[in-house]
Structures are given as C-alpha cells and as structure tokens.
Amino acid sequence: MDLSTRYAPSDIEGPIYADWDAKGAFQPPAEGEGSGKTFTVAIPPPNVTGVLHMGHALNGTIQDVVVRHRRKLGFDTLWIPGTDHAGIATQAVVEKMLYQEQGQTREEMGRDAFLAKVWDWKEKHGNIILEQFRRLGCSCDWTRTGFTMDPGLSHAVRVAFVELWEQGLIYRGARLVNWDCVLQTAVSDDEIEMSERKGKLWHLRYPLSAKPGEHIVVATTRPETMLGDTGVAVHPEDERYKHLLGTTCRLPFLDREIPIVADDSVDPAYGSGAVKVTPGHDPADYERGQRHNLPIINILEKDGKISENGGPFAGLSREEARKQIVAGMEELELLGEVEDISHNVPLSDRSKSPIEPLVSEQWFVKMEPLARPAIKALEKGWLQFRPARWSKVYLHWLENVQDWCISRQLWWGHQLPVWYDEDEVPVASVEDLELGAAHPKTGKPIVRRDPDVLDTWASSWLWPLATLGWPEEGAKDLARFYPTQFLSTAQEIIYLWVARMVMAGYAFLPERSEAERNPFATCYIHATVLDGKGKRMSKSAGNGIDPLDMIEKYGADAVRLSLVLLTKEGQDVRLSPDRFEQGSRFCNKVWNAARFVMMNLTGERDPNPATLEDRWILSRLKAVTAEVSAALDTYRFNDAANALYRFVWNDFCDWYVELAKGRLTGDDAPSAAAARGVLTRVLKDALGLLHPFTPFLTEKLWEMLHGTLEEAPDADLILAPWPTGAGLSADQAAEDEMGVLQGVVGAVRQVRSLTMIGERKRVPAVIAAPRDDEREALTRNADAIQGLAYLESMEFGATAERPANSAVSVYGGVEVFVPLGDEVDTGKLKDVLENRAGKVGAQIQGAQKKLENKNFVERAEPSVVEAERERLVELEVELALLERNLAGF
RNA sequence: GGGCUAUUAACUCAAUUGGUAGAGUGCCAUGUUCACAGCGUGGAAGUUACUGGUUCGAGUCCAGUAUGGCCCA
Numbered sequence: 001m002d003l004s005t006r007y008a009p010s011d012i013e014g015p016i017y018a019d020w021d022a023k024g025a026f027q028p029p030a031e032g033e034g035s036g037k038t039f040t041v042a043i044p045p046p047n048v049t050g051v052l053h054m055g056h057a058l059n060g061t062i063q064d065v066v067v068r069h070r071r072k073l074g075f076d077t078l079w080i081p082g083t084d085h086a087g088i089a090t091q092a093v094v095e096k097m098l099y100q101e102q103g104q105t106r107e108e109m110g111r112d113a114f115l116a117k118v119w120d121w122k123e124k125h126g127n128i129i130l131e132q133f134r135r136l137g138c139s140c141d142w143t144r145t146g147f148t149m150d151p152g153l154s155h156a157v158r159v160a161f162v163e164l165w166e167q168g169l170i171y172r173g174a175r176l177v178n179w180d181c182v183l184q185t186a187v188s189d190d191e192i193e194m195s196e197r198k199g200k201l202w203h204l205r206y207p208l209s210a211k212p213g214e215h216i217v218v219a220t221t222r223p224e225t226m227l228g229d230t231g232v233a234v235h236p237e238d239e240r241y242k243h244l245l246g247t248t249c250r251l252p253f254l255d256r257e258i259p260i261v262a263d264d265s266v267d268p269a270y271g272s273g274a275v276k277v278t279p280g281h282d283p284a285d286y287e288r289g290q291r292h293n294l295p296i297i298n299i300l301e302k303d304g305k306i307s308e309n310g311g312p313f314a315g316l317s318r319e320e321a322r323k324q325i326v327a328g329m330e331e332l333e334l335l336g337e338v339e340d341i342s343h344n345v346p347l348s349d350r351s352k353s354p355i356e357p358l359v360s361e362q363w364f365v366k367m368e369p370l371a372r373p374a375i376k377a378l379e380k381g382w383l384q385f386r387p388a389r390w391s392k393v394y395l396h397w398l399e400n401v402q403d404w405c406i407s408r409q410l411w412w413g414h415q416l417p418v419w420y421d422e423d424e425v426p427v428a429s430v431e432d433l434e435l436g437a438a439h440p441k442t443g444k445p446i447v448r449r450d451p452d453v454l455d456t457w458a459s460s461w462l463w464p465l466a467t468l469g470w471p472e473e474g475a476k477d478l479a480r481f482y483p484t485q486f487l488s489t490a491q492e493i494i495y496l497w498v499a500r501m502v503m504a505g506y507a508f509l510p511e512r513s514e515a516e517r518n519p520f521a522t523c524y525i526h527a528t529v530l531d532g533k534g535k536r537m538s539k540s541a542g543n544g545i546d547p548l549d550m551i552e553k554y555g556a557d558a559v560r561l562s563l564v565l566l567t568k569e570g571q572d573v574r575l576s577p578d579r580f581e582q583g584s585r586f587c588n589k590v591w592n593a594a595r596f597v598m599m600n601l602t603g604e605r606d607p608n609p610a611t612l613e614d615r616w617i618l619s620r621l622k623a624v625t626a627e628v629s630a631a632l633d634t635y636r637f638n639d640a641a642n643a644l645y646r647f648v649w650n651d652f653c654d655w656y657v658e659l660a661k662g663r664l665t666g667d668d669a670p671s672a673a674a675a676r677g678v679l680t681r682v683l684k685d686a687l688g689l690l691h692p693f694t695p696f697l698t699e700k701l702w703e704m705l706h707g708t709l710e711e712a713p714d715a716d717l718i719l720a721p722w723p724t725g726a727g728l729s730a731d732q733a734a735e736d737e738m739g740v741l742q743g744v745v746g747a748v749r750q751v752r753s754l755t756m757i758g759e760r761k762r763v764p765a766v767i768a769a770p771r772d773d774e775r776e777a778l779t780r781n782a783d784a785i786q787g788l789a790y791l792e793s794m795e796f797g798a799t800a801e802r803p804a805n806s807a808v809s810v811y812g813g814v815e816v817f818v819p820l821g822d823e824v825d826t827g828k829l830k831d832v833l834e835n836r837a838g839k840v841g842a843q844i845q846g847a848q849k850k851l852e853n854k855n856f857v858e859r860a861e862p863s864v865v866e867a868e869r870e871r872l873v874e875l876e877v878e879l880a881l882l883e884r885n886l887a888g889f
Numbered sequence: 890g891g892g893c894u895a896u897u898a899a900c901u902c903a904a905u906u907g908g909u910a911g912a913g914u915g916c917c918a919u920g921u922u923c924a925c926a927g928c929g930u931g932g933a934a935g936u937u938a939c940u941g942g943u944u945c946g947a948g949u950c951c952a953g954u955a956u957g958g959c960c961c962a
Contacts, residue, residue, distance in 0.1 A: 596925080639903095855945035
C-alpha cells in the first residue's frame with residue numbers, strides 16, 4: 001500500500017467532487033424511483049457580486065451536513081442553489097467598473113446598453129461564489145441552479161406583483177423615503193445602518209414676525225434643511241414658549257413666514273427646546289407636519305444638490321450649502337451657540353453615504369394582511385425557529401410591520417410591470433403592454449412603462465416557490481418538494497427575507513392547506529462569526545479570514561469540521577486562523593487510522609467479537625451511532641461532531657487500535673481474524689457517520705478501503721445508507737471491564753512517567769485488587785494490560801504486600817505497585833499523589849457534609865442519596881490507600 | 890429608551906430535565922524501527938464576573954449590579 005503518512009486534501013478534493021457531480025449524486029432520484037419521502041433545502045442565494053466569507057462557509061457547511069445526512073438516510077434530497085441579482089450592489093459594482101474603465105456613466109450609455117453590460121458582467125463573474133461553495137464540498141443540485149432574474153423567476157415576480165395588485169395590496173404614494181444620493185434610489189429602512197459620528201449642534205435664531213429684534217432659537221444638526229422648514233415646534237407645556245404659540249417667525253434667506261406650533265413629541269430638555277420642522281426631509285418632522293398641516297417643501301434634487309426651492313443656495317451640494325448657510329446666518333447675526341456632539345447618522349448599506357430622507361413617489365405593498373398568516377404559521381408550530389428565541393424577533397417585526405416600499409430607482413432588476421395611459425392611470429400586467437395599445441381598464445392608449453425596478457427582496461421572497469416551478473400550472477417540483485424542511489440563514493435577514501418568504505407562501509398558494517403553504521418547517525439561525533477580538537467579521541473592517549485561504553491550507557473537510565466543532569447552536573463564535581488546526585489534525589488522524597486498518601487486512605476477517613476490546617468498541621460504536629443520529633435529527637451539529645471526535649480519537653485510535661496491534665501480528669489466527677473484522681466494521685461505520693462533516697476524506701477512504709478489501713461497494717459513500725448500528729449490541733459488562741483495564745494501564749503509565757523509568761523499559765507490576773470483578777478482569781486481560789503498560793510481569797491478588805522500593809499509583813480501590821531500583825526519584829510521584837489525596841479528601845468532606853444533612857437524606861431522591869453513599873465509600877477507600885502508600889515514601 | 894445574548898482553566902469553548910465542572914489549543918516533563926511528531930504518554934492549571942434569593946443541593950432557576958456583543962426605536 002502506497003499511502004502518504006499525511007493526508008493531502010488538495011490532491012483528492014477536486015477529482016472526488018467532479019466524480020460525484022458526474023454521477024449525478026447531488027440530484028434527487030427521479031420521481032417514482034426514490035423513497036418518495038423528500039427533504040428539501042433552498043440555499044439563501046448569495047449576491048452575484050459576492051465572494052465566500054466565513055459566514056457563507058459556516059452556513060454552507062451546516063446545510064451540507066444536513067443534506068448529506070438526510071440523503072444517506074434515504075430521503076429524496078434536494079438542495080437548490082442559486083444567486084440573487086442584488087439590484088443595488090450589482091449595479092453599483094458595474095457602474096463603478098464602467099466609469100473606471102471607460103469613463104462612462106450609465107446615463108451616457110443608456111438603459112439597454114448598460115443592462116447588457118451588467119449581464120456580461122454577471123455571466124463572467126456571477127458564478128464565483130457558487131464555485132466557492134463547490135470547493136467547500138456543498139452537494140447542491142446544480143442542474144436546478146437558480147438566479148433571481150432568470151426567465152422563470154422573472155415571470156414569477158410579475159405574477160406575484162399582479163396578484164397583489166389585483167388584491168388591492170399595492171399602492172402608490174408620496175412618502176418620505178430614505179434616499180441614497182450616490183446610487184440615486186430609495187432604500188428600505190432595513191437597508192440602513194446607523195453610524196455614530198461626530199457632528200455639531202447649531203443653534204439658529206429665527207426672527208419673530210410680530211416682535212422685531214426678538215428671536216426663537218432652534219437647534220439642528222442639519223442646518224441646510226432649514227430651507228425646507230415650514231414650521232417651528234415646541235412642547236405644549238413649555239413655559240418659555242407658551243406665549244408664542246399661534247404666532248409666526250420668519251425663515252432667514254427665504255423670508256418665509258412659518259408658524260410656531262405645539263407638539264408633544266418635542267423634548268423640552270434637548271437643545272433650546274424648540275425644533276425646526278422640515279416635513280420634506282426628516283421622518284419625525286414629516287409626522288409633525290402631518291399633525292399640523294404644514295406644507296412639504298422638497299429642497300433636494302435626486303443627486304443631493306439643493307433644488308430651486310433653496311432660493312439663493314440652489315445648485316449647491318449638501319455640504320457646500322451647509323457651510324454657506326452657517327456662514328450666512330453668522331453674517332446676519334442669527335447664529336447662536338455651536339455645540340460639538342456625537343450623534344447617529346443613517347448610512348446607506350450599499351454606498352455608505354448619508355441617507356437623505358425626502359419625499360418622493362414610490363410603490364408600496366400593504367403588509368398587514370400578508371403578515372397575519374405568517375404569524376399564525378409560527379403560532380401553530382408549522383414554522384419553528386432554532387434557537388427558539390428568534391421567534392420573538394420574527395413576531396415582533398410582523399406585529400409591527402410597516403408597508404414595504406418596493407420601488408427602486410435603478411435599472412438592474414425586475415422593471416415594474418406597470419404601464420400608464422395618457423392620463424397617468426396605471427395598470428399592472430403579466431404580459432408586456434405595447435405602447436399605443438389600449439389600457440385594459442380605461443381603453444386609452446398606453447404611453448409609457450414605469451421605469452423603476454422592484455426591490456431585490458421582491459424576487460427573493462419567492463425563492464422557494466419559484467425555484468420549484470411556481471406559478472407554472474401543475475409544477476411537478478413544487479408538488480413534490482414544497483414545503484421545504486430546513487432553512488439555515490443569518491439573523492440579520494429574518495425580516496428582510498425569512499418573514500417575507502413565509503408571507504409569500506401564504507399569499508400565493510391559495511389552493512393548499514395552511515400547513516402546506518408554510519415554506520420551511522425549521523428556520524435555523526446560525527452563529528455569527530466574529531474575529532478573535534469579538535468583533536463582527538467584515539470586509540470593511542478588514543478582519544475577515546478568507547475561507548478559501550483556509551481550504552487551501554487545511555482542506556475543505558478541515559474547515560467544515562472545525563467550524564462545526566466550534567459553533568454551538570446559535571452561539572456566536574470567535575474565530576482565529578489557528579482554530580482550523582483542530583479539524584485538520586483530526587482529518588489526518590482519521591487518514592492514518594484508516595491507513596493502519598488497510599495495512600493489516602490481509603487474511604481472514606471474522607465480524608464477530610472475540611475479545612473484551614472487540615465487544616467494547618462495538619458497544620461504543622452502537623452508542624455513538626445513536627448519539628450522532630439523534631443529534632443530527634435535531635440539528636445539534638456540534639454535539640454530533642464532538643461525539644464522533646471523541647469516539648474516533650479516544651476510543652478507537654487510543655485504545656482499540658493499540659490493543660489490536662498485538663493480535664494482528666500474533667499467532668492466534670482466530671483472534672487476528674476477529675480484530676480484522678471488527679476494525680473493518682468500525683472503520684466503515686465511522687466513515688459513514690463522519691461523511692456529512694468530512695465528505696472528501698471519507699469518500700476517498702471508502703473507495704480505498706473497498707479496494708483493499710477487493711469488494712465493490714454497493715454505492716459511493718455519499719449515497720451509501722446511513723449506519724444504523726445493525727448487528728451491534730450495547731455491552732455494559734464490556735464497558736465496565738474495559739474501565740478496569742484502562743485504569744490499571746493508566747496507573748502504570750503514571751508511575752512510569754513520574755518516576756522517569758522511561759517508556760521503553762519493561763517493568764514488573766504488583767496489583768492489589770480487592771474486588772472479584774476487578775481480579776477477573778485482570779485475569780482475562782493480562783496480556784492486553786501487559787502489552788499496553790509495557791510490563792515484564794504482572795502479579796495480582798485481593799491484597800498485596802507493597803514491594804520494597806516500589807512506586808505506587810492508585811486507581812479507585814486498586815493499588816498498582818511498580819518495584820524500582822534505589823536510584824529512582826519518587827518525588828514527583830509523591831507530589832501528584834498528595835495532590836490527588838487532597839482533592840479526594842475535599843470531596844469526602846463534601847460528601848460527608850451532604851450525608852450528615854438530614855434534609856438531604858430525607859428530601860433528595862433516594863437514588864441520589866444512595867449514589868452519594870456509594871461514592872463516599874469509594875472515595876474513602878481511595879484516600880486510605882493513598883495515605884497508606886504516601887506514608888511509605 | 891426597549892429587547893436579545895454572553896461572562897466557566899492562560900486562550901477558544903462544552904457541561905442532555907438542578908446532583909462528582911470537561912475538551913481543544915497553549916504550557917511543563919518525557920518518548921520516535923512497530924498507522925499518525927500534524928503523534929503517543931504523564932502532569933500542572935477553575936472562589937463558574939459580582940451581590941443577594943429559591944432549594945437538601947445552583948455553572949444551571951429567580952432578582953439586582955458590572956462589563957462586552959448584537960438587534961430594534
């Protein structure tokens with residue numbers, strides 16, 4: 001067998017993945033050919049502009065673990081991949097590129113030419129992130145790869161829009177929207193991040209109309225918006241201003257007379273207690289303006305420059321206008337105090353530029369009717385969050401849901417299927433309406449189509465529906481694979497995406513039962529990946545770890561396993577690059593354990609256990625199989641991975657393989673055959689259990705193992721049935737007996753290490769084991785113990801005289817003596833035994849105190865009291881042995 | 890301002906309904922013909938953030954305090 005002693009993932013991952021893909025292993029069986037039980041997962045489609053970050057890697061791993069497990073369990077398993085066209089992000093990337101490369105803006109190019117460029121860019125760069133998911137080993141059905149601007153999805157978007165339109169849930173309104181002056185589009189509340197900035201609070205003095213020379217002072221962080229002021233508001237109970245209510249003041253520069261009104265929302269303690277009201281450019285002022293019938297004046301152009309409503313400041317940028325206004329006010333002696341403050345500035349997620357609230361004409365969806373069934377789905381348990389606490393976040397949003405602004409002033413996206421006649425009467429249509437054609441309602445000619453596009457989420461909320469064929473009549477995939485079972489995603493898109501998908505399920509599948517409309521049974525919110533200092537990983541902060549670098553260095557399996565081992569359900573994880581060592585080392589350990597097995601398979605194999613360790617490891621295998629299965633069934637990935645890690649490393653490698661070595665090379669042929677049989681069984685099952693976590697490594701070893709066995713496997717491991725533990729039995733007696741063996745071996749090793757006898761010197765041992773079962777265990781396993789402990793001889797009895805010049809270790813009630821020469825230093829051993837005696841003594845005190853407490857004895861469960869009594873006896877025996885032997889040093 | 894979450898060994902994290910606080914990394918010592926030095930063996934290391942409460946018994950439940958992180962307004 002020619003096998004490297006090191007696992008080299010980079011050599012094998014590519015070919016194995018290509019092989020799976022070529023064999024169609026990622027696709028569910030055709031209808032009628034599988035088990036009929038489906039398991040479906042729809043990937044959260046990453047942006048086409050995206051590159052894989054650690055959050056993706058974690059989420060991809062989680063989904064792939066689930067999908068591979070369910071596939072091996074025999075479900076007709078489908079994982080739908082795809083990407084999101086990501087309107088704003090993608091348009092911004094391409095615009096920037098075109099401007100840098102050709103010096104052209106999109107306006108100069110025109111809409112059609114620009115969109116052609118975006119499509120070019122998408123074809124060229126849009127699959128990078130999906131390629132990266134392949135590198136990670138994700139077993140998506142690539143034949144069903146979706147894109148939110150595919151013809152099918154585009155059609156679905158139109159049908160959904162028209163459906164809502166006909167239900168009267170879509171309306172147009174002049175509303176204050178969050179305007180991104182750089183990208184020149186409205187963005188939703190959910191696409192804004194607040195950023196703490198240093199700024200100033202300017203106090204401005206507005207002259208009172210009726211009292212020349214007197215002023216009312218307002219405080220603002222955005223003096224340039226004064227050009228749009230249509231009022232001043234004070235708190236109704238504020239004594240300073242009561243006498244001014246109902247009067248007016250004059251707005252400097254524009255000489256506009258504006259009323260002073262009373263409004264509860266004003267905080268008398270902030271600034272001067274009087275606030276300027278700019279209904280056109282501030283959400284709170286918009287509300288105030290509504291309450292007091294103040295006019296709305298828009299002073300900004302779409303690009304953020306001051307409009308003609310700004311009088312002398314028209315045409316200036318926001319920043320320049322601010323400077324000139326402050327300077328002008330100072331000149332007029334109307335500038336008061338200027339305070340330095342820090343305040344929260346709303347920034348656009350995409351362009352990072354300050355958001356300007358402004359009034360504009362937008363399309364909205366009424367959300368309240370859509371939210372109701374989404375709330376019910378959770379309350380009925382059709383939808384469950386993991387961890388469950390996210391339910392609250394979901395519910396809170398839905399119960400306070402705001403109407404959804406769905407229009408965006410972009411070019412890249414789904415253009416609104418809305419046309420207008422010459423009277424500007426709009427109509428929505430699934431089919432394109434020709435210009436000049438008759439408006440279906442008014443009969444007048446259609447003169448234009450709405451130029452806006454839909455919010456990106458207006459397509460991704462249909463993702464699980466449309467990727468399965470909705471709204472096509474009789475869509476087979478939809479019937480077979482919807483609803484899906486599992487959605488894994490990040491907490492920040494519970495509102496943006498998760499809640500809306502549930503709404504869409506209820507809005508667009510009226511023919512189904514309520515439970516069958518809900519798009520996914522479980523919504524798993526995965527951990528947030530933080531850097532080593534507890535900060536969120538992000539590109540802008542530059543603290544990210546590139547998963548591709550880690551895959552390059554350690555292999556995809558190591559990255560996957562490390563991530564799963566590190567992330568407890570929903571608990572954020574701090575990650576540093578060296579964390580991937582753990583997965584990497586484990587993969588190497590598995591590789592070498594498998595190598596060992598394969599190098600020793602020549603000869604008969606007997607699947608039946610012949611020895612204690614055979615029965616023990618098979619019993620452990622049964623237990624770990626059950627544990628891993630139960631954990632994966634309930635999405636406890638970390639528990640499953642940890643159980644496997646311990647089983648493979650601590651049970652199989654450290655004990656079973658070590659014990660098997662002697663038998664494989666010994667002359668007891670039946671024992672050797674049993675060892676080979678058990679090694680094979682354990683390795684096969686372990687590979688199956690590990691496969692969801694480390695698919696490449698296990699598939700490769702599966703193939704190599706069958707090569708060595710000269711057996712053709714029934715299936716590649718990816719499709720081979722999940723290990724069930726069939727034919728294995730739990731064997732408590734074997735586990736107990738193995739405990740004695742491990743304890744005695746450990747005691748000898750301790751003596752050896754602490755007295756510096758050396759690892760390679762055979763020593764005699766004398767053992768006092770008072771209990772019958774312990775002596776029986778020693779009798780039956782003398783060879784094994786002598787082998788592992790490297791003994792030259794072993795004597796034992798119920799009692800034993802401590803040999804002269806011997807070191808001793810105590811395992812429970814068992815004393816293990818190792819006679820030494822005079823020259824050996826027992827100082828360290830003595831320290832360790834004293835340390836141990838101290839700890840045992842403390843535990844005895846604790847136990848005694850407990851048992852002397854009447855309340856404990858009377859009120860605690862009898863079994864608990866009994867266990868405590870037994871424990872005390874054992875501890876006392878151990879302490880007595882320790883003390884007796886310490887006295888002999 | 891409201892909500893969620895966390896605080897356990899030097900570091901990163903576990904601990905299934907309340908019942909003996911564990912692992913990986915790192916550290917110290919030691920060992921390489923016999924799967925793996927990416928390894929083995931042994932060892933050291935914790936007042937479970939703090940203050941109270943409930944309980945026979947609290948890392949775990951309750952209240953409060955402190956400090957971080959996230960979300961919402």
